[in-house]
Amino acid sequence: MFGFSVLGSLRVHSGDHVVPIPSRRQRVVLAVLLLNSGQTQSVDRIAAAVWPSEGPKNPENQIAICVHGIRRKFAGRGMPESLVRTDPGGYSADVAPDLVDTGRILALTATAAELDRAGLVEEAAHRYRQALALWRGPLLQGLDVPALAPESRWWAEKRVDVVEQLARLELALGRSREVLSDLTALVAEHPLRENLQRLLITALYHSGRRADALHAYFVAQRDLRAGAGIDPSSELRRLHSDILNDVTPSVLAVA
Incomplete structure (x- = not known):
């Protein structure tokens, strides 16, 4: 079985082995395709990520060489070369969402939200914990790709959202002390985010x-x-007033 991780450093797994992809160009090409799995990425789009400033006048050959190298790395570990598909005008990753950490996180958080709406607090919290466990770090950590800055910001914000939702549920389950460390760190990073402030308080x-x-x-x-x-x-302000008057605030009211 194989899989891919992009939250943290880019990793490719085949069974118990990590497939080494030392070339920066190959790693960037693969990252662009994995972040848009199933969707054709034009050569221009890929080239803009590979070469942040001035790239070659005709990047098609260089990108094709990168794709060929990725396919060889896959084949060397028993993975299908067809995982990277050649399409008219570009390339795509023929990879199911559950084979990429981002896809698994989206599925887990969607399930968690459904369970939360159904009042199944413990089950929802469990799914959020599973999602957070898949985050090994920022998107493509150690790989500077300015063209993917919007995706990096989106996933950073997504993690804050997940921590918020999990903290709210953990509070409802009486686990206030367990969430203090994460909330304190996040409030320090995002001091203008009121919901985090309310959760911490x-x-x-x-x-x-x-x-x-x-x-x-x-x-x-x-x-x-x-x-x-x-x-x-x-x-x-109401939360502050409740605490001043020693009126226990509702843990679910902070959602």
């Missing part, structure tokens, strides 16, 4: 750290005013 309160929860609200208020010129939302 709620987790602190439910962990018996009322003073820290009140301080976290002060920090959130300061950051929102300094960074965006706005005051905390009514929901965040």
Whole structure:
């Protein structure tokens, strides 16, 4: 069985073996195809990723050489060369979504959302945990591809969303202490993201750290005013009021 990972460094697995693809050009070509599995990518699109500044006037031959090299690496590990398909005007990856970590994450998070809507909190949290376990790092870590910056930002945002949803469910399951570390780190990275602030404040309160929860609200208020010129939302102010009055805030109200 084989598979691909793009969250973290690019990896190709065949059975228990990692298929080495040391060439930067080959890695970029394969990454572009995997991120758009089943969709033809034009030579120009691939070339823009391979050569961030000035590339060859006629990149077709260079891209074809890269594709040939990728196919040889696959064949050497018993993988079908047809995984990289030649199409009119370009190339595509003939790879099922569940063979790529991004595809598995999308499937897991979609299932988690359905379970959450059905009120199956533990099951939903389990799927979100499985999805997060597939993230080994940022998209294509160690491979600088400016043309794929939008995809990198999208997947970074997706991870924050998943952590948010999992933290909300873990709070509902009474696991406030377990989410404090991740929430603290994410709030430091995204101080203007109110939902993260609300989750952290709620987790602190439910962990018996009322003073820290009140301080976290002060920090959130300061950051929102300094960074965006706005005051905390009514929901965040209500949460602050509840904690001031020692009224236990609902863990699901932070969703």
